Amino acid sequence: MSAGPTESTQSAVPSYIADGPEIYRRSFAIIRDEADLTHLPEDAHDVVIRMIHSCGMVDLAADTEVSPGAIAAAQRALRAGAPVLCDAEMVASGITRRFLPAGNEVICTLNDPRVPDLAAAQGTTRSAAALDLWHDRLDGAVVAIGNAPTALFRLLEMIEAGAPRPAVVLGLPVGFVGAMESKAALVAHPASPEHVVVHGRRGGSAMTVGAVNALALGCAA
Numbered sequence: 361m362s363a364g365p366t367e368s369t370q371s372a373v374p375s376y377i378a379d380g381p382e383i384y385r386r387s388f389a390i391i392r393d394e395a396d397l398t399h400l401p402e403d404a405h406d407v408v409i410r411m412i413h414s415c416g417m418v419d420l421a422a423d424t425e426v427s428p429g430a431i432a433a434a435q436r437a438l439r440a441g442a443p444v445l446c447d448a449e450m451v452a453s454g455i456t457r458r459f460l461p462a463g464n465e466v467i468c469t470l471n472d473p474r475v476p477d478l479a480a481a482q483g484t485t486r487s488a489a490a491l492d493l494w495h496d497r498l499d500g501a502v503v504a505i506g507n508a509p510t511a512l513f514r515l516l517e518m519i520e521a522g523a524p525r526p527a528v529v530l531g532l533p534v535g536f537v538g539a540m541e542s543k544a545a546l547v548a549h550p551a552s553p554e555h556v557v558v559h560g561r562r563g564g565s566a567m568t569v570g571a572v573n574a575l576a577l578g579c580a581a
């Protein structure tokens with residue numbers, strides 16, 4: 361093992377790996393070794409590995425479902441310049457812009473000044489109301505929902521009502537109220553777009569960012 365910056369024999373800090381690319385290489389090798397990805401489409405492996413990388417849970421793979429065309433659809437959309445529509449600023453902030461293949465816009469409407477009034481008028485969360493401002497960008501978009509279950513429910517309601525269809529939905533909200541149910545609804549919906557979900561309570565902004573970054577990196581392959 362290579363030593364970290366503190367190499368003094370006096371130090372109580374153990375030696376550690378301080379080479380960024382090497383840390384990534386080892387992490388991905390450990391995940392490949394420990395995670396069972398066999399039930400997932402082959403082209404989803406790098407995406408799921410990066411999702412696991414973001415949360416440290418190799419058993420995440422068992423709860424992950426990827427529709428057969430999801431990865432190809434997402435990468436086609438990204439290469440064609442589709443925007444990435446995010447439910448939370450945490451998701452939007454984490455996406456590594458230089459990985460995106462076509463200078464794709466990353467959009468989060470949560471803090472648009474119109475959203476509080478929309479939410480109050482509809483009696484819903486700001487996260488769900490913010491999707492009303494997605495209408496003109498939804499067609500063929502990559503949707504990344506990493507926080508709010510109500511945003512995923514709202515997206516399904518919009519699609520049912522005839523809104524344009526995104527290319528793919530990364531349905532990865534987290535939590536105890538509505539997260540499991542919203543993801544189950546996405547997978548079961550007869551008009552479900554291509555999707556990536558982690559069933560159950562697990563999800564989150566970091567995991568969703570990992571999925572988008574892996575999809576973007578895969579566009580270059």
Ligand SMILES: C/C1=C2N=C(/C=C3N=C(/C(C)=C4\N[C@@](C)([C@@H]5N=C1[C@](C)(CCC(=O)O)[C@H]5CC(=O)O)[C@@](C)(CC(=O)O)[C@@H]4CCC(=O)O)[C@@](C)(CC(=O)O)[C@@H]\3CCC(=O)O)C(C)(C)[C@@H]/2CCC(=O)O
Nearest residue numbers: 448449450485486487507508509510534535536537564565
């Ligand atoms: C019920 C909500 C949940 N939030 C969760 C987890 C986290 N949320 C964080 C932060 C900073 C934000 N959450 C909001 C989206 C806020 N969270 C909610 C809502 C009340 C409703 C969403 C829903 O149920 O669908 C939602 C507010 C709303 O009206 O939509 C946020 C907008 C709150 C705010 O700042 O006003 C904000 C998002 C900021 C952004 O744009 O990035 C956490 C960091 C929690 C914290 O602050 O301690 C954390 C992040 C988790 C992650 O990985 O994304 C849950 C667990 C999803 C929870 C819903 C489920 C539950 O409680 O069981």
